[in-house]
Amino acid sequence: MATLKALVVDDASFVRDLVKRTVRQRFPVIETTDAQNGRRAQSLMSRTTFDLVLCDWEMPEMSGLELLQWMRQQPHYEKVPFIMITSRGDKDHVVEAVKEGVSEYLGKPFSPEGLSKKIIKVMGRKLQDSMSRSGKSMDGPADAFKESAALLTQKREAPPAKPESPAQPAAGDNPLMAAARSNQAPASSKPSGRAPMSVAQVRFSDSTLKSVVKDINLTEVRVIAKRDQVFPGILDQAVVDMEIGNDKTARLNGYVHQLQAVDRRQDSDFVSVTVRFVDDDPQKMEDLSRFIATFRAGNR
Structure with missing residues (x-):
């Protein structure tokens, strides 16, 4: 039975589904809810208390940064972990998010392993204790379908390049x-x-x-x-x-x-x-x- 609640915020349903699937497979004690933008997330957070927020930066109506700023002003969300998941990975944006109180920063595209490590890092003992009480492993149960699909979609390294003269940049x-x-x-x-x-x-x-x-x-x-x-x-x-x-x-x-x-x-x-x-x-x-x-x- 899920004992923790996470809110997944992203304007792309494909990304929301990826995040929710990873959380569900790796951390079955976390129940996920999703929102398509910061405004909708703000509404949900006003009615329900979440233990974790996983949020995109660039979204219509209200951005992830604006949601983070609002969230840190709410007494009951002041310390709740907030992971920014975004394609904006330049130093200036990372620094800006850190100043506003982001807990962790994860660049897109992300791997399930990368996302899982960030969640474990920000939730710490709270997640570990919840998993232990439920008799679950941090690695989560093996997913036979996922393993089969991996055989069909696994990355393949290209063969070594043929020797050739390096291209010279033009002026x-x-x-x-x-x-x-x-x-x-x-x-x-x-x-x-x-x-x-x-x-x-x-x-x-x-x-x-x-x-x-x-x-x-x-x-x-x-x-x-x-x-x-x-x-x-x-x-x-x-x-x-x-x-x-x-x-x-x-x-x-x-x-x-x-x-x-x-x-x-x-x-x-x-x-x-x-x-x-x-x-x-x-x-x-x-x-x-x-x-x-x-x-x-x-x-x-």
Whole structure:
């Protein structure tokens, strides 16, 4: 029987489900409730007392930081653990969250193990005692379905790269553009006469894929990357970083929908990765629309 309560807050239902599933499998003594934004979470927290809050940063109506600020002003929530789960991992944002009283900071995409460690760290003895009273192990019961699915979706390391001369950055290139040049798709896969593809960085829980955008719309993006990198598994979480000008980067949350060789042969040097977006944040949709407009204008 669950003895502790956790609130999961994220505008993406896909992410909320991942967090709840991890908590349910690893810590059966924790009952989870979810909210799609900070405003809804605030309403729930006013009616029910939670022992843990796991929250995204960027959400419509009320952000995770605003929820944290409100929460620390409430006497009964002043000491309750708050884990910020977000794709915003730069130092300035981490420092800002720490100043407002965040308990822990977990970057997206995250692994179940990474999330579990953060929960154990912030809840400490309270969680351990609850698990012990229920006769449960901290590792949680084995999940046969999960183990079977892992065999189908496990990450596979790419074979060693073929020897080649390192790409030389052109004048004015930033490091990401230089990396993209060395990882660009073969000429046969790009329409003749079009401008170079836009750069995208796709982050996973334990690796980063440097790639170029082949196609994009409001629901998904297809990127092409060299095979000599570490690739994710199907359904793995992903964060797609795309430059949209004025030193601003759009960060879109999603999951891997498809992996496919660019060429119809076993030794294809390039792999196509399709990531489906899961965000429901108007600001992120606006950033995505700006990137799509720039991408299409440059490839006419």
